[in-house]
Amino acid sequence: MKSINLxxxxxxxxxxxxxxxxxxxxxxxxxxxxxxxxxxxxPFIYIIPLTFLVSVTLYFLLGRFLxxxxxxxxxxx
Amino acid sequence: MDFxxxxxxxxxxxxxxxxxFIGLILDPYKIMRKISLEKDYWQPGIIIGLIFIYFKxxxxxxxxxxxxxxxxxxxxxxxxxxxxxxxxxxxxxGKNKKEITFSxxxxxxxxxxxxxxxxxxxxxxxxxxxxxxxxxxxxxxGFSVFFTxxxxxxxxxxxxxxxxxxxxxxRQNFFKIIFMIIFYLIWFIPYSIILYQFKxxxxxxx
Numbered sequence: 361m362k363s364i365n366l367x368x369x370x371x372x373x374x375x376x377x378x379x380x381x382x383x384x385x386x387x388x389x390x391x392x393x394x395x396x397x398x399x400x401x402x403p404f405i406y407i408i409p410l411t412f413l414v415s416v417t418l419y420f421l422l423g424r425f426l427x428x429x430x431x432x433x434x435x436x437x
Numbered sequence: 438m439d440f441x442x443x444x445x446x447x448x449x450x451x452x453x454x455x456x457x458f459i460g461l462i463l464d465p466y467k468i469m470r471k472i473s474l475e476k477d478y479w480q481p482g483i484i485i486g487l488i489f490i491y492f493k494x495x496x497x498x499x500x501x502x503x504x505x506x507x508x509x510x511x512x513x514x515x516x517x518x519x520x521x522x523x524x525x526x527x528x529x530x531g532k533n534k535k536e537i538t539f540s541x542x543x544x545x546x547x548x549x550x551x552x553x554x555x556x557x558x559x560x561x562x563x564x565x566x567x568x569x570x571x572x573x574x575x576x577x578x579g580f581s582v583f584f585t586x587x588x589x590x591x592x593x594x595x596x597x598x599x600x601x602x603x604x605x606x607x608r609q610n611f612f613k614i615i616f617m618i619i620f621y622l623i624w625f626i627p628y629s630i631i632l633y634q635f636k637x638x639x640x641x642x643x
Binding site for chain 2: 379382402411414431436
């Protein structure tokens, strides 16, 4: 029982180690929390489709420049 | 401390590192919060060691202007400058100065180097198997779109981990963290350009 209490206490300390974010306006804080929820757990579910969409859009907007940019990036390591 | 104990500690930390690497992909918020309270110094040590191996590996692919160890030392200087900068800024902004510890910054920032290491390592491996320049053929265009998406995904992951590293180490709110990042970029962008001019880093390793 004592060890469960200790584990619970350490978990509580971990969870409440920082204050929740407050952006000043309640509406702003509400939307901030809504958006950041997607990045807290399994963010790649949203990131991968989003980045593919962005890169296809970039290809249609920039065309050959994107291919040149990738060549430069490939030398970037 | 005998060798057996060192080996056991090393392997335990390595397994924890692998576990947390997967955790940072699946559940970055919770895992970064755990990392900020970490006390096992083997873990950042292993990450820094892996980066050293990476620099040794790419020495054979890059123009050999500087020795790998020299580039590695300059990376360590960049890394320490970044940590020290955010640590002192957090002390300046923070209410509970005692709660802000240097070790928390060291652990969280070390783990936030993992997306960087993955991108640099994969780009260098791709350099061997699919060397640039990219062509304007269908395959070239397809690869360019894939590589851009891949790089952007890792960049977003890096930004998330970087933000969380500052959030859990400095214990500041969103606006203060954004201010801190702006202050950081004010000196870090010109500094990166200088490193580029000296041909140390093309893309800053941070």
